[in-house]
Amino acid sequence: MFARLFLVFTSVSLLEIFVLVKVGSFLGAWPTVALVVVTALIGSALVRSQGVQLLQQLQQRIAQGEMPALQLVEGVMLLVTGVLLVTPGFVTDFCGLLLLQPTIRARLAKTVMANVKLKTDASMSGSYSQSQTGSFTGQNRDKNIIEGEFERKDDEK
Numbered sequence: 001m002f003a004r005l006f007l008v009f010t011s012v013s014l015l016e017i018f019v020l021v022k023v024g025s026f027l028g029a030w031p032t033v034a035l036v037v038v039t040a041l042i043g044s045a046l047v048r049s050q051g052v053q054l055l056q057q058l059q060q061r062i063a064q065g066e067m068p069a070l071q072l073v074e075g076v077m078l079l080v081t082g083v084l085l086v087t088p089g090f091v092t093d094f095c096g097l098l099l100l101q102p103t104i105r106a107r108l109a110k111t112v113m114a115n116v117k118l119k120t121d122a123s124m125s126g127s128y129s130q131s132q133t134g135s136f137t138g139q140n141r142d143k144n145i146i147e148g149e150f151e152r153k154d155d156e157k
Helices: 002-027 029-062 069-085 092-101 102-115
Strands: 128-130 137-139
Touching: 002 029, 002 092, 029 069, 029 092, 069 092, 069 102, 092 102
Parallel strands: none
Antiparallel strands: 128 137
């Protein structure tokens, strides 16, 4: 895992340097630096506005009682987009601008959600759940545990 991350970060850095040198030799040093700064400023403003929109969608989902999983994944992707746009370089800016497109980000988020497997707590030993009738069941029963059922009754005075 470490070797893969090292390879990715090194490759991206070398590619960024190569592209910056090529653009700098074509435009000049100061216009290249100005272009990198302008893309970072514009990108961060766009990420902020889309982040506010995404936060509103998240709040609407929660108000409707739905799980906002897609919005949470898109929020993480917007965070990554902000990092890519603020990082100096044209390759990361291009990748960040691609992720800034809502349709591309939504497709990628759906793909990520389809490929991620979540672990549940049901496989843990000693976990207990309560059924609708109020009875408790457990996977790892101890000798000191007494099973039973209960029923709630309001105290009438």
